[in-house]
Amino acid sequence: xxxxxxxxxxxxxVTLVSGLSVILNSNPIxxxxxxxxxxVGVSALFVTLNAYFIAGVQLIVYAGAVxxxxxxxxxxxxxxxxxxxxxxxxxxxxxxxxxVGLIAGLVVGAIKSAELFTEKVADNPVTTGNGMESTKALGxxxxxxxxxxxxxxxxxxxxxxxxxxxLARSKGGTHEQ
Amino acid sequence: xGMGKDIFEITVNGLKLVVIFLMxxxxxxxxxxxxxxxxxxxxNRLGPNRVGPxxxxxxxxxxxxxxxxxxxxxDTAKPLLYYAAPVFALIPGAVAFSAIPMSxxxxxxxxxxFGQSWGPYTFLVQGYDIGVGIVFILGVSSLAAYTLLMAxxxxxxxxxxxxxxxxxxxxxxxxxxxxxxxxxxIMMYGTFNLTDMTMMQQGPLNFSFMGYTVSSPYLPxxxxxxxxxxxxxxxxxxxxxxxRLPFDLAEGESELVAGFHTEYGGFKFNMxxxxxxxxxxxxxxxxxxxxxxxxxIPFVSVVELQEWAAGxxxxxxxxxxxxxxxxxxxxxxxxSFFLWVFIWVRWTLPRFRYDQLMDFGxxxxxxxxxxxxxxxxxxxxxxSL
Numbered sequence: 001x002x003x004x005x006x007x008x009x010x011x012x013x014v015t016l017v018s019g020l021s022v023i024l025n026s027n028p029i030x031x032x033x034x035x036x037x038x039x040v041g042v043s044a045l046f047v048t049l050n051a052y053f054i055a056g057v058q059l060i061v062y063a064g065a066v067x068x069x070x071x072x073x074x075x076x077x078x079x080x081x082x083x084x085x086x087x088x089x090x091x092x093x094x095x096x097x098x099x100v101g102l103i104a105g106l107v108v109g110a111i112k113s114a115e116l117f118t119e120k121v122a123d124n125p126v127t128t129g130n131g132m133e134s135t136k137a138l139g140x141x142x143x144x145x146x147x148x149x150x151x152x153x154x155x156x157x158x159x160x161x162x163x164x165x166x167l168a169r170s171k172g173g174t175h176e177q
Numbered sequence: 178x179g180m181g182k183d184i185f186e187i188t189v190n191g192l193k194l195v196v197i198f199l200m201x202x203x204x205x206x207x208x209x210x211x212x213x214x215x216x217x218x219x220x221n222r223l224g225p226n227r228v229g230p231x232x233x234x235x236x237x238x239x240x241x242x243x244x245x246x247x248x249x250x251x252d253t254a255k256p257l258l259y260y261a262a263p264v265f266a267l268i269p270g271a272v273a274f275s276a277i278p279m280s281x282x283x284x285x286x287x288x289x290x291f292g293q294s295w296g297p298y299t300f301l302v303q304g305y306d307i308g309v310g311i312v313f314i315l316g317v318s319s320l321a322a323y324t325l326l327m328a329x330x331x332x333x334x335x336x337x338x339x340x341x342x343x344x345x346x347x348x349x350x351x352x353x354x355x356x357x358x359x360x361x362x363i364m365m366y367g368t369f370n371l372t373d374m375t376m377m378q379q380g381p382l383n384f385s386f387m388g389y390t391v392s393s394p395y396l397p398x399x400x401x402x403x404x405x406x407x408x409x410x411x412x413x414x415x416x417x418x419x420x421r422l423p424f425d426l427a428e429g430e431s432e433l434v435a436g437f438h439t440e441y442g443g444f445k446f447n448m449x450x451x452x453x454x455x456x457x458x459x460x461x462x463x464x465x466x467x468x469x470x471x472x473x474i475p476f477v478s479v480v481e482l483q484e485w486a487a488g489x490x491x492x493x494x495x496x497x498x499x500x501x502x503x504x505x506x507x508x509x510x511x512x513s514f515f516l517w518v519f520i521w522v523r524w525t526l527p528r529f530r531y532d533q534l535m536d537f538g539x540x541x542x543x544x545x546x547x548x549x550x551x552x553x554x555x556x557x558x559x560x561s562l
Contacts, residue, residue, distance in 0.1 A: 029330060067349060070345070
């Protein structure tokens with residue numbers, strides 16, 4: 001086994017195990033920490049693929065975002081009743097299962113029909129150079145070829161931000177009395 | 178980005194990582210001494226002056242005290258997080274510090290050893306060179322806030338938790354301004370690589386704008402003359418990132434006992450301390466690299482120095498080692514100056530109130546950083562016309 005292969009399998013196992021423990025842990029604090037670990041693992045995998053810029057951005061953006069999640073967990077969850085908070089009756093359980101199934105279906109569908117919507121790119125911008133060249137190529141391709149997807153994601157994030165504010169202002173939240 | 182092509186190169190590169198880590202850890206006692214004597218000097222006191230000449234042996238006495246203290250875990254603590262936090266506090270600082278270039282590479286020619294011919298080699302005077310140095314350093318050092326949260330939550334103490342929450346809110350708020358403040362620098366130099374950035378700051382001040390070429394023989398070609406606002410914003414936000422006064426609300430003694438490290442004593446506390454000083458060192462190194470010519474010597478370009486060294490020394494290896502040594506000294510002077518500024522500010526300014534901290538971050542630093550970015554973009558566009 002070469003060093004690259006060893007690194008890949010090691011990082012893949014670390015990432016998958018910490019990703020699994022995010023959902024298998026009943027304590028939301030440890031879940032959030034494991035999520036941060038998953039993000040670091042994914043970032044390290046990007047480094048092994050020579051995508052240094054994306055690895056750095058993965059750390060800055062996602063690790064920072066998980067930090068917000070961590071704080072939210074501490075401030076909003078009643079940790080003494082964390083199990084009840086997560087498993088509250090048959091109906092919510094059913095809704096959760098349905099949404100998980102929906103997301104899984106979306107992911108599988110996207111992977112299966114990937115050839116329909118995307119074409120194989122020979123000059124992948126991420127792997128052309130080491131550092132600035134690949135970043136420049138990435139930026140150009142993002143603002144020209146994939147501008148629609150980029151802007152659509154921006155709108156999606158705006159919707160999420162508005163939704164989060166609306167949810168936070170409504171009564172109840174996780175502290176339903 | 179491998180470790181090297183034969184056993185000699187791999188060994189040297191491995192040793193280099195250890196040496197840089199030890200350099201970071203060993204600088205901490207010296208800085209603590211400087212901090213205590215410096216604070217005494219600023220406050221018109223004497224400071225520790227009993228143990229050894231100038232009180233220098235105080236550091237050793239402190240180390241012995243730290244190592245021999247009783248190992249204590251509070252009843253309400255979560256042992257895993259409680260023990261993991263100080264260990265993790267060291268990692269981001271050490272990893273990010275290794276990516277800072279401290280001098281020009283040392284080139285070693287072909288030589289004989291153990292009946293075998295080795296070389297030629299090029300050794301960088303830094304732990305490892307990552308193409309996107311800045312993004313990597315910012316990303317890794319942003320992970321440090323997790324250790325504060327782990328410590329705060331794992332201690333099972335309300336003061337610790339309050340300190341950790343403050344620390345995370347502060348880090349998230351100031352990271353935006355920190356990232357934005359250096360976007361202008363990145364746009365101006367057009368690179369993420371810290372060595373390339375240093376190379377562009379050689380020689381006297383020289384730039385061209387809208388067809389005119391401006392040069393001044395009296396000023397070095399440093400980033401601070403192009404991005405003064407960015408320098409100010411960057412240095413301010415790094416104080417917040419390293420949790421130093423005036424931004425050390427995470428450990429505000431007057432209201433939170435000692436904040437996130439209330440329950441830590443002995444060597445566990447010391448590791449948080451080393452982590453904090455590691456952040457100071459990264460900030461000082463980056464400050465020197467972005468705005469003060471990095472390892473470059475003012476008014477002397479790297480090529481000129483190499484030509485001079487080739488005349489003085491016999492071999493090419495010796496010449497490159499001499500050049501690297503002089504650049505390293507130049508870097509260390511700038512680096513030490515900014516470390517001293519960190520200490521100086523700590524003992525000069527009082528702590529912010531929490532609402533002042535948030536207002537300062539979101540309503541002052543962030544808009545100015547954004548304005549700097551937009552202005553730089555316009556000027557770069559105008560200059561390219």
